[in-house]
Amino acid sequence: MDDMDWALLRELQADARLSYSELSRRVHLSPPAVAERVRRLETTGVLTGYHAHVDLAKAGRHVVAMIRMSCYGPHCVLRDPKVLDWPEVLEIHRVTGDACSILKVATRSMEEFESVIDRLAPYGQPSSSMVLSTPLRWRTVLP
């Protein structure tokens, strides 16, 4: 993880579709050298994937919320792998504090959101914060 690796990470975080040739011009390295470094960042797990980001509202997910789950001991959502497959659940973080986890959820409607809450309730007490807007959607990680 030298300066060159960080330069590649910076560029690929900003635009994951940059070609190796374009990357080579930006970091001043030959295309094969760039390809080898990127492959190494992938295999070592520093780069976990390349993802197109979608505008949730424009994709029909008009209701977005952060849900803090305070679970009933052994019934915790974190212990049920089925929750990982619910299409409305976009992220799950295990956290410290009163809640055991924070879920990011996006649904097409309030009715659909209500059904998610109904499915979550058996695991514990959900506390929902509806997302009004997202002033900062994403930031590049720098050294």
Next chain:
Amino acid sequence: MDDMDWALLRELQADARLSYSELSRRVHLSPPAVAERVRRLETTGVLTGYHAHVDLAKAGRHVVAMIRMSCYGPHCVLRDPKVLDWPEVLEIHRVTGDACSILKVATRSMEEFESVIDRLAPYGQPSSSMVLSTPLRWRTVLP
């Protein structure tokens, strides 16, 4: 936004670096037609960007937290554009409820995290939930 657009969104969310040729094979459409559709999804704002995702711990950000800010009226973090530029702040969501916003923060150390809390305190009361692990980092948005 027909089935073909959704097929392209699905593939690009899973792997943003797929070539137009590879996409054309997967959705059974010619490469120029794929390129035109993807360009349209970009210009209409459905696709907001292509980003390489980085493992925070492997990138040296060992401390990750979700911080709920309960701000003092006019001093709200959402009203100060400077906060958008803090490199430790990866996401900001404006939400309903007791808190006015939720921030995702990642720092190299607890000392650095403490300094973020010190910088946030003037805006309101920060309530931090440290992220222990992330069982679901990201999910593809489907129709």
Next chain:
DNA sequence: GATGAAACGAACACGTT
């Protein structure tokens, strides 16, 4: 890590429905 050759993909104009 750089270079050069060969295979592959992207981009444009054009023709088709």
Next chain:
DNA sequence: AACGTGTTCGTTTCATC
């Protein structure tokens, strides 16, 4: 208006130094 075909040019990849 949306898609397919062609050629041209740029990109990826592998062998080699």
